[in-house]
Amino acid sequence: MTDYNAPLTDIRFLLNEVAGLPEIARLPGCEEATPDLVDAVLEEAGKFAAGVLAPLNAVGDRESCRLEDGKVVTPPGWTEAYKQFAEGGWVGLGLSPDYGGQGLPKCVATPVWEMWFSANTAFTMLPQLNTGESEAILLAASDELKATYLEKLVTGEWGGTMNLTEPQAGSDLAAIRTRAEPQADGSYRISGQKIFISYGEHEITPNIRHLVLARLPDAPPGVKGISMFLVPKFLVNADGSLGAKNDLRCVGLEHKLGIHGSPTCAMSFGDNDGAIGYLVGQANRGLEYMFIMMNEARFGVGVQGIGIGERAYQQALAFAKERVQGRDAVSGAAGQPIIGHPDVKRMLLTMRARIMAMRALALTAAGWFDLARHAPDRAAADKARRYVDLLMPVVKGWCTETCQQICYDAIQVHGGMGFVEETGIAQHYRDARIITIYEGTTGIQANDLIGRKVLRENGATLRELITEMRGVAAELSATGNLRSLGQRLEEDILALERALDWILANGRERLGAVLAGAVPFLHLLGTVCGSWQMGRVALAATRPARADAWDAGYLRDLVELARFHAHALGVQAPALAAAIVGAGETANAFALEL
């Protein structure tokens, strides 16, 4: 098993030279993010990830979780690691200081979360739930609920869950059946079955706060009749101490392909008198609150893709440097580590190029979150919010899909050893397989992109983004050794425009055909965003703002990595555009019987 090493140089370069951390740190409310503090945070996080969480990753996979007498037993080491994690203040790193968080900008918190996901995704899903839910409660809940629950969530003293899915209601939350009966005291009695509830039950924290989507008796049908309830595992007394156990329990654990260390619970609410719950915000607005969190939550899953990909890449790289096999294809020399074989090198470079492109996009997007929230210039804040809205399905969909390919190649580099579980590389492949599914499948992301983000505003924000991309292409084309990157990016942007034009022209009359190309369009936009970001990386590496901070060889490699990305991966753009324009109608017209 390879040790994990936090990719601090890459993260620092991207933060400082590409994602605009120096500007963000000057925004009101972000002043704490000084270079020294950010460096210290990244350094400490890297140590904790490598030293505490990474060694537990294989343990969680092997030992899994068990349901015993209604209690969920998590893998050995989980509880102790979580205690340290919470005490280190990591849960609330990017959350409000008013409730015990550290209040660091999202662009600083994001690479830290990437490290946690690299080190141990199954573990990290627990504190990740706290962050998403804290946002929802902060935004929507009454002062009373905030007073009782919020700080304990931000500090990680209590765990949190999201109870959305039911057997008949997966992607389609309109089909939710869980009921909430109003009580005389203003509380509600919740009853129903929920499935796929991550960390729905465990003993890691003394209490768990469930957010549950359910229907009131008089609720309208469909998504407009869903309300959100806060349902604690243990009721909380007026003095903040824990009271009686609520009427809810875990009735089963899923046996899954991966993330074995994360208990995926089937939950039963209200087997007896109904679980006591409290309405969050207003009745029938539950889905709206969910969607407010969604940009954040989906962004987090995209970052999982980067994190798992980085871990798989590191392990494949280490193996390729050690494993001696075959002769040098050109010189014929024996005794070479396999990294010297051109195809192995191609796979490793592809992995690294993909990770850097994804990370550059995610950190840039994290900066937009910060700008949207903190920029005093209203126009700048609005633009950042538009970009966040447009690209969140891409960060989620493209980064999670790309992660699969990285994990796939990581196994391939290992040859036969990659198929043997003891090697550990297969775990990443298995763990990663859920991330294109949960928090909305890639198909859901792509429909969101086409429907809500592109068609609804007739492509306005995407056109704005394309203008920005084109500026980078022009800058590349005007820079001696980067000219071919600029030409390539311009070609890929043209492909994106061809697809966009076709989608806008056909979105009304032939929506089925357009949606049959939705996922290819998500891949297309992700690919071009990746090339755009790698173009920015190449420009930054050619003319870094802090030239003395970086090794010259490192900068040179970044330029070559961008070149490889453009010519090995960017070239996919015209093919994707051709598939969108050419195959949608045929696909849509096909009979359902196949």
Next chain:
Amino acid sequence: MTDYNAPLTDIRFLLNEVAGLPEIARLPGCEEATPDLVDAVLEEAGKFAAGVLAPLNAVGDRESCRLEDGKVVTPPGWTEAYKQFAEGGWVGLGLSPDYGGQGLPKCVATPVWEMWFSANTAFTMLPQLNTGESEAILLAASDELKATYLEKLVTGEWGGTMNLTEPQAGSDLAAIRTRAEPQADGSYRISGQKIFISYGEHEITPNIRHLVLARLPDAPPGVKGISMFLVPKFLVNADGSLGAKNDLRCVGLEHKLGIHGSPTCAMSFGDNDGAIGYLVGQANRGLEYMFIMMNEARFGVGVQGIGIGERAYQQALAFAKERVQGRDAVSGAAGQPIIGHPDVKRMLLTMRARIMAMRALALTAAGWFDLARHAPDRAAADKARRYVDLLMPVVKGWCTETCQQICYDAIQVHGGMGFVEETGIAQHYRDARIITIYEGTTGIQANDLIGRKVLRENGATLRELITEMRGVAAELSATGNLRSLGQRLEEDILALERALDWILANGRERLGAVLAGAVPFLHLLGTVCGSWQMGRVALAATRPARADAWDAGYLRDLVELARFHAHALGVQAPALAAAIVGAGETANAFALEL
């Protein structure tokens, strides 16, 4: 769990209208393959696959194999199923009638093996070993060895194995260390450790015949000093009865990502006095005998890709027809099965198009095997042999890689249920992951393609094949409703030629850069072969030889499937060509440190 249904209509259509079975059945030695017999064989195989082998597939995954006191316990049902399989005459279906085989043409045996792989790949690896090894023994072994072992292998009475890999010798067999000491009686004493030996030990058959690669004491170093030995688990007495246990044993089983039902053994030979073995053919020519089998063996693994892909597709299709979720994106109607969602339909169509393209190529290639062996016209036989040699790395590499994408989409169609092991779809994804690795990784296939198959003859056979493809493109372009397929195919062929020209121009001076594009080139050739074959399918469906044999709707769907393949998948060709030409040099120049 979905029942498996043998895709008999697709197989019959491809055999009769595309792969040339009617012509092959007229070749001397193939006359038994009458339409009635072939139909009966396919029908019976489909029943056996669906009824006996398919239900055991999940059992093998769940129960796995165990090593107990040196004995390997295979999953419940394995021994009984194998007994039926052997008694049915299925092991020797395509093997020589001189030794108990059925002697059917390879193009008839191939779809039958596809069904076995669909039904239960882990199980089928056992009889598959018999077929490969029978070929080697038939070709290279002494009459005495043939007399003792061959018929029992062809009928399946005894099992067989291939003992190639050692811990330091995976893809690189030059590094083999297992020793063979000559004895006075003409036999040898074998000692050494082998790993990754499929079915290296089991109780399913009363004896197991191991083919072992080892070195004689005076052998030259490297691949020219490897000999092949036949080493039985139990020695065989002069009367054919079983004698003493040989000095070999299974010392461990691998814990693998997939194919749990197939025991992957670490074998120790000669812990005591040395295992008694017999030289196959001549000393130091072991690797040569291995490579004679290789076209066959690699072809078989390519067919595994089709088989596993078909099973995953069937299961995803059945789920998509049953699962109700969400509203129709165009009409807004509720209660629709998810197959109506454009993205789900796109995934299912992509799977089906990929499977048909692979199957058309594999059956056409199987026909070339038959022509090479049986065609009285020497030129026709030679051409078929050239095509087999050229395309075997493509059938192996491209079909196995494409299978991964099918299994990936099959999980995606299932949404969250795809990640739950009980659903069964994840097994195919796990099982499939080995097939791009064993019998030579995709990288090995691609190097073989570029080095031995293209550069060595300056692209001659590939140019010949391209001329053939171009004929199909012209025919498509001249056929009213298929014109766009012809244009697309012509464009994709041009991309293939661009890549080929670049490879031939740079193969000497910049071999490293060329080999960095070897796998993309394999994908490119596979993609264009797929489009070529689907073009042939579209032509055949438009003007079938036996028009009355096929339902008109079925023929229409085949044309539309070919159209979808061209515009959704064929379009990848130019992107792959661009990556080969544009990225190889950058990849090759990159420092090893990455």
